[in-house]
Structure formats: C-alpha cells, structure tokens
Amino acid sequence: MLNIKGLKVKLEDEDKVILKGLDLDVPAGAVHAIMGPNGSGKSTLSYVLSGRAGYEVTGGSATLDGIDLLDMAPEDRAAAGLFLAFQYPVEIPGVGNMTFLRTAVNSQRKARGEEEMSATEFLKTIRAKAKTLKINADMLKRPVNVGFSGGEKKRNEILQMAMLEPKMCILDETDSGLDVDAMKLVSEGVNALRDEGRSFLVITHYQRLLDHIKPDVVHILANGRIVKTGGPELALEVENNGYADILAEVS
Amino acid sequence: MSGTPQKSNRSLASLNALLSGMELPESGPWAQAARADALTRLNVVGLPARRDEYWLFSRPDTLIQPEPVTAPLFKDADDAAVFSDIDQLQLVFNDGVFDADASDDLALAGVEISRLADVSAGDNHWATGLYGVLETNGQSPVSRPLAILNTAFAPDGILIRVTGKAGRPIGLKYNQVSENSDAMLHHVVQVEAGATLTLLENGGGAARLNTVLEVDVADGAAFNHVRAQGRNHERRAATHIFARLGAESVFKSFTLTANGALTRNECVVDVLGDNAIAHIAGAAVGDGDFHHDDTVFITHDSLNCESRQVFKKVLRNGATGVFQGKILVKPGAQKTDGYQKSQALLLDGDSQFLAKPELEIYADDVACSHGSTSGAIDDGALFYLQSRGVPLGLAQDLMVLAFMADALQEIEDEDIAEDIRSHLEAWLVRRRD
Ligand SMILES: Nc1ncnc2c1ncn2[C@@H]1O[C@H](COP(=O)(O)OP(=O)(O)OP(=O)(O)O)[C@@H](O)[C@H]1O
Numbered sequence: 050m051l052n053i054k055g056l057k058v059k060l061e062d063e064d065k066v067i068l069k070g071l072d073l074d075v076p077a078g079a080v081h082a083i084m085g086p087n088g089s090g091k092s093t094l095s096y097v098l099s100g101r102a103g104y105e106v107t108g109g110s111a112t113l114d115g116i117d118l119l120d121m122a123p124e125d126r127a128a129a130g131l132f133l134a135f136q137y138p139v140e141i142p143g144v145g146n147m148t149f150l151r152t153a154v155n156s157q158r159k160a161r162g163e164e165e166m167s168a169t170e171f172l173k174t175i176r177a178k179a180k181t182l183k184i185n186a187d188m189l190k191r192p193v194n195v196g197f198s199g200g201e202k203k204r205n206e207i208l209q210m211a212m213l214e215p216k217m218c219i220l221d222e223t224d225s226g227l228d229v230d231a232m233k234l235v236s237e238g239v240n241a242l243r244d245e246g247r248s249f250l251v252i253t254h255y256q257r258l259l260d261h262i263k264p265d266v267v268h269i270l271a272n273g274r275i276v277k278t279g280g281p282e283l284a285l286e287v288e289n290n291g292y293a294d295i296l297a298e299v300s
Numbered sequence: 301m302s303g304t305p306q307k308s309n310r311s312l313a314s315l316n317a318l319l320s321g322m323e324l325p326e327s328g329p330w331a332q333a334a335r336a337d338a339l340t341r342l343n344v345v346g347l348p349a350r351r352d353e354y355w356l357f358s359r360p361d362t363l364i365q366p367e368p369v370t371a372p373l374f375k376d377a378d379d380a381a382v383f384s385d386i387d388q389l390q391l392v393f394n395d396g397v398f399d400a401d402a403s404d405d406l407a408l409a410g411v412e413i414s415r416l417a418d419v420s421a422g423d424n425h426w427a428t429g430l431y432g433v434l435e436t437n438g439q440s441p442v443s444r445p446l447a448i449l450n451t452a453f454a455p456d457g458i459l460i461r462v463t464g465k466a467g468r469p470i471g472l473k474y475n476q477v478s479e480n481s482d483a484m485l486h487h488v489v490q491v492e493a494g495a496t497l498t499l500l501e502n503g504g505g506a507a508r509l510n511t512v513l514e515v516d517v518a519d520g521a522a523f524n525h526v527r528a529q530g531r532n533h534e535r536r537a538a539t540h541i542f543a544r545l546g547a548e549s550v551f552k553s554f555t556l557t558a559n560g561a562l563t564r565n566e567c568v569v570d571v572l573g574d575n576a577i578a579h580i581a582g583a584a585v586g587d588g589d590f591h592h593d594d595t596v597f598i599t600h601d602s603l604n605c606e607s608r609q610v611f612k613k614v615l616r617n618g619a620t621g622v623f624q625g626k627i628l629v630k631p632g633a634q635k636t637d638g639y640q641k642s643q644a645l646l647l648d649g650d651s652q653f654l655a656k657p658e659l660e661i662y663a664d665d666v667a668c669s670h671g672s673t674s675g676a677i678d679d680g681a682l683f684y685l686q687s688r689g690v691p692l693g694l695a696q697d698l699m700v701l702a703f704m705a706d707a708l709q710e711i712e713d714e715d716i717a718e719d720i721r722s723h724l725e726a727w728l729v730r731r732r733d
C-alpha cells in the first residue's frame with residue numbers, strides 16, 4: 050500500500066535535513082506503529098506524505114498503491130486515499146464543521162469520478178458516526194475545531210477519517226490529549242475501520258494506545274531514519290527502557 | 301478635519317467648472333428652498349480636494365470633474381440579478397431617470413411613496429422637514445460636499461413615508477444604460493413611530509452615481525437597508541446615508557460592493573433616542589482596478605444605545621480598501637456600547653488596506669472598542685482543508701466566505717443574506733485559478 054524508499058527531506062528555507070533516507074513499507078490491511086524520540090522526524094514524515102509546503106524532498110520516493118505521492122497536490126493525495134490525523138488539528142473560524150466535512154467528502158468523490166453524497170445521506174451518515182465517537186450535534190455545528198478541547202479535536206479527526214474512508218490512514222499522536230475513556234472511543238473508531246483494504250500508520254509515544262490498536266509491526270524512527278523494526282514487543286521495550294538501548298545498539 | 305475649511309482658488313475653480321451649465325432642477329416646489337440653501341452652502345465649503353484630511357486615502361478628482369469617466373456597459377452575463385428572488389415593490393432608474401413602465405405602482409400597504417421630481421406636489425410635503433435637513437446636520441464636524449451637491453442638484457429620488465409595517469420591501473434598481481451617464485438621486489425615508497421598512501438598492505446606476513439617502517427612524521421604528529452596488533468594473537460612486545435614530549429604534553444597513561473603479565460610501569448616523577440600535581456593515585470584494593472607501597461617523601447622544609460597524613474587504617491584484625470610521629460619544633451618553641471592526645483579507649502582496657478607526661468619548665460609563673486588521677489567508681487552515689481533499693481554489697473560497705461571514709450576519713433577513721452570500725460566492729468562483 051504505502052512504499053517509501055530512501056526518503057530524504059530538508060526544510061525549504063533552511064539547511065536543516067530532517068529525513069535522511071527513510072525506508073518503510075506498509076502492506077494493505079496492516080497496522081504499523083512508529084515510535085521515536087521527540088524531534089526525530091515523525092510529524093515531518095506525515096506532513097511530507099500529505100503534501101504540506103515548506104519541505105523539500107532531496108531524494109527517494111513515496112508511493113501509494115504504486116502511484117507517486119510526492120508529485121501530487123495535497124487534495125489529490127487525499128482523493129487517492131491518504132489521510133492524516135494531525136498531531137495539532139487546525140482551527141478554521143467561520144467554516145462550519147458540517148460544511149467542511151460535506152465539502153471534503155464530495156470533493157473527494159468528485160475527484161474520483163463518483164457520485165456526490167446527497168444532503169440527507171450525508172446527515173444520516175455523519176450523525177451515526179458522530180454518535181459512536183460521542184461528538185454531539187453542537188460540535189458538528191461549530192466552526193471547525195474552534196473552541197474544541199484537545200481531546201475533542203482528536204475525536205473530530207477520527208470522525209473525519211470515518212467519513213472520508215481513506216485507504217491509508219496516518220495517525221500522528223492521536224492519543225495525546227485524550228483521557229482514558231476517549232482513548233478507548235478513538236481506538237474503537239479506528240478498529241472499526243480496520244479492513245483488508247485499509248492500512249494504518251500509527252505514530253505514538255506510548256504503548257497504551259497500542260494496547261487498544263494492536264499493531265502488526267512497530268518501527269523506531271530516530272534521527273530521520275527507521276533504525277529498528279519489530280513486533281509489538283518493541284513498543285513494550287520502549288515503554289520500559291526508553292530509547293537509549295535501542296539507539297546504542299544501532300549506532 | 302475642520303468645520304470651515306479655507307477654500308483655495310483651486311477648489312473654487314473646480315467648483316465653478318463643475319457647476320457651470322448646471323441648473324437647480326425643477327422638482328416639488330417644497331424642496332426648492334433646501335436646494336437653494338445647499339447651493340449656498342456648497343459655495344462656502346467648496347468641493348473635496350486631495351489635501352483634505354477626510355480625503356487622504358481616496359482621490360475625489362473623478363467624482364468632481366465636470367464629465368464622468370467613461371464606463372463601458374457591463375454585460376451582466378446570465379446569472380440572476382441580486383434580489384431577483386426577493387418579493388419587493390420595485391422602482392427602476394435608468395442612468396438616474398425614473399422608468400415608470402419598468403416600475404411597480406407607487407402603492408404599498410403601510411407606506412406612502414412619491415417622487416422628488418413630482419412637481420405637482422404642494423408646498424406642504426412631509427419630506428420638507430427632512431430633505432437636506434439630515435444632510436445638513438451631517439456636515440458637522442466634517443463637511444461632506446458631495447452630499448450638499450446632491451441636495452442641490454439631484455433631479456429625482458424616492459420619498460417614502462412608512463406609517464405601519466411595510467407590506468414588502470421596497471427595491472430600488474439602478475440600471476446603467478449609457479457609458480457616459482452621470483446620475484444623482486436623493487431619497488428620503490421617514491419611518492414613523494413603531495413602523496418598519498426594508499429598503500433594497502441594487503445596481504451601479506450610471507458611469508458616475510451620486511446618491512443621498514436621508515432616513516429618520518422614529519421611536520420604536522425599524523429600518524433595514526441592504527444594498528448591492530452593481531458589477532460594472534469601471535463605474536464610480538459617491539454615496540451618503542444620513543440617519544437619525546429615535547428611542548428604541550433599530551437601524552441596519554448592509555452594503556455589498558463587488559467591483560467598481562471607485563466607491564466612496566459615507567454613512568452618518570445620529571443616535572438621538574435612548575435604547576436605540578445602529579448596525580452598519582459591508583462586504584467589499586475587489587480585483588484589480590478597485591478602490592473602495594467606507595467612511596462612517598456615528599454619534600451617540602443618548603442613553604444605553606448600541607452601535608456596531610462590521611466591514612470586511614477582500615482585495616486582490618492591486619485593489620485598495622479604505623476604512624475611516626468614527627464613534628463619537630457625547631457627554632452624558634452613558635451605557636453606550638460602540639463596536640467597530642474593519643478587516644481586510646489581502647489575497648496578494650499588491651493589494652492594500654488603509655484604515656483610520658477613531659473613538660472620541662466624552663462619557664465615562666461606556667464600552668467602546670475598535671479593531672482593524674489586514675492579513676492573508678491562513679496557510680495552515682488552507683493545508684488542512686486540502687489535506688481533506690478540498691481543492692485549493694474551493695478551499696480559498698471557503699476561507700474568504702468565512703472571513704466575510706460576520707458582516708453578512710448583520711443582514712436581518714435570512715433570504716436576503718443568502719442571496720448576497722451566493723453572489724459573493726459566484727464572484728469568487730469566477731476568479732478561481
Ligand atoms: N517548519 C519547521 N521549521 C523549523 N524546524 C522544523 C520545522 N519542521 C520540523 N522542524 C524540526 O525538524 C525536527 C523534526 O520535527 P518533527 O516535528 O518531525 O518531530 P517529531 O518526531 O514529530 O517530534 P514529536 O515527537 O515531538 O512530535 C525537529 O527538530 C523540528 O524542530
């Protein structure tokens with residue numbers, strides 16, 4: 050599904066190199082987790098994949114089902130099935146959450162040459178999905194993320210994911226800011242979407258989330274590279290011992 | 301700014317040039333005294349000049365030169381005109397000339413409608429107490445010569461006396477039919493105690509249009525005004541609204557300006573009765589040769605009143621936006637709640653917004669605030685929208701409409717607000733890259 054080879058990325062305006070030859074393969078239907086120290090490049094990877102400006106790719110490739118992601122506009126990547134749940138979801142004053150989501154769903158459908166979702170079908174669908182994530186009608190009416198608590202913003206990300214039904218979902222620290230119950234809700238939301246044709250890349254600092262969303266593979270990202278790959282036990286090792294041992298071992 | 305500007309020889313020369321060949325029009329005899337008085341006043345204050353502080357940001361030249369700048373007729377494509385779905389009594393002017401055939405009868409429940417140009421009206425017209433009167437009141441502390449010129453020379457206009465709840469909105473439609481037209485219209489509206497009226501104005505009207513609207517909103521009355529100034533890129537306009545508000549009255553005015561080489565909209569509101577509400581709002585969108593100036597002066601002279609100014613401008617390709625807004629709170633006007641917001645969204649580095657917000661407060665128990673900002677579309681929000689699959693152009697339009705939303709919220713009627721919103725959206729869509 051997602052294939053990244055030797056990806057090298059620097060900041061556009063500075064000589065700072067962030068990703069230094071990153072390799073990663075997430076097959077269809079798999080859940081992969083990425084852990085790694087602060088500042089190692091996890092969010093940068095997610096932004097570069099989704100097409101945020103400000104980064105320059107100096108080498109390597111990234112493809113989604115064989116198509117080159119890096120040449121596409123962000124909206125085309127989304128229509129191709131890529132989704133990023135932001136580490137810091139953005140507030141958009143003046144744009145209602147519902148309008149936003151309906152525009153997003155129908156823009157993607159249009160781009161894929163599919164029929165747009167009718168207003169009634171949209172309402173029905175979003176109400177049902179919002180309910181399972183305990184997002185109330187008021188939050189749907191409010192401007193996107195404006196005045197939402199940290200946890201509400203994260204739940205709103207998952208609602209968007211559920212509505213857009215992407216095939217490649219990247220979750221950047223979706224667990225941060227969530228209380229214990231919300232973590233369960235969000236995990237259930239994610240697990241409900243698990244499917245043969247859908248893959249997940251879950252970025253997190255904590256084993257906790259991975260208790261709920263069980264990964265097939267865990268990667269350690271440090272200093273702009275995947276330095277170690279293993280099974281779920283790798284997350285436990287990080288939880289117990291931190292990164293020192295792993296980093297020492299690979300250097 | 302000063303009440304008695306010293307006229308230079310240049311200013312006198314430009315006034316003489318403009319007035320040569322102009323004669324006071326024949327209209328209802330009741331208005332002749334006000335016209336003669338206006339002419340006298342105009343000769344004292346002269347025409348606006350570039351050096352006037354009140355005209356620092358907008359050049360008056362093309363508004364006062366004898367011949368208007370040619371404005372080729374705008375081919376109004378195929379999209380529906382603004383307000384075309386709003387049930388209204390419509391009165392049509394072509395280049396400022398009343399078109400009786402195209403207009404509805406001047407008959408509406410709860411309202412008396414007549415025309416300034418009607419010479420058969422006797423000496424005793426109800427509008428005598430307002431015509432040129434509110435305009436004159438609005439000349440201090442800053443003179444507004446183009447309004448004086450209008451009082452003297454506007455050949456026609458609609459005189460509306462509202463005695464009850466007006467059966468439906470009155471819509472004034474201004475068509476431009478020749479590319480060198482120079483039109484002046486002077487309307488007077490008296491909303492009597494407890495009465496209500498919605499007034500719509502739509503269209504560019506002429507290559508050069510000068511309008512004055514004098515509105516007296518009596519105790520407990522409500523006046524809603526929504527205006528769209530046409531789509532002709534070349535047209536120029538100077539408009540004035542002079543409003544006087546009684547106790548418990550409500551005055552709301554909203555203006556949509558899309559295109560136009562030069563627009564100067566002045567709004568002068570005197571809040572005289574207690575517990576009155578005045579809201580003045582505008583949404584202006586300009587692309588290229590566009591200079592748009594909102595000049596507002598609100599005077600609070602009573603207790604517990606509220607005024608809001610909400611002006612939004614979206615500018616691109618070298619368009620210029622101007623805002624001069626003042627709230628004056630007179631001694632004793634306690635519990636005044638005055639709010640003023642003027643914001644510009646600059647879609648590129650070539651456009652500019654010039655703002656001069658002012659508060660002058662002589663009462664101690666008031667809450668007044670003003671905020672003026674200009675900025676670009678938030679890149680982070682744009683990327684967020686794109687990352688959800690919203691194409692860049694549509695994402696930008698959503699952000700622009702969001703930016704203008706609180707100005708549109710000032711429109712009382714939902715259908716009218718939606719009409720305005722859809723025209724703004726269409727304007728944006730036409731410019732999508
Ligand atoms: N736009 C930017 N300007 C300056 N520095 C940046 C920018 N984006 C990323 N960086 C730097 O690149 C490095 C990687 O940042 P990134 O956000 O990808 O880390 P991360 O692994 O997601 O960290 P965290 O676990 O704290 O979320 C950091 O040193 C960060 O300061």
Ligand SMILES: [Mg+2]
Nearest residue numbers: 091092093136
């Ligand atoms: Mg991060």
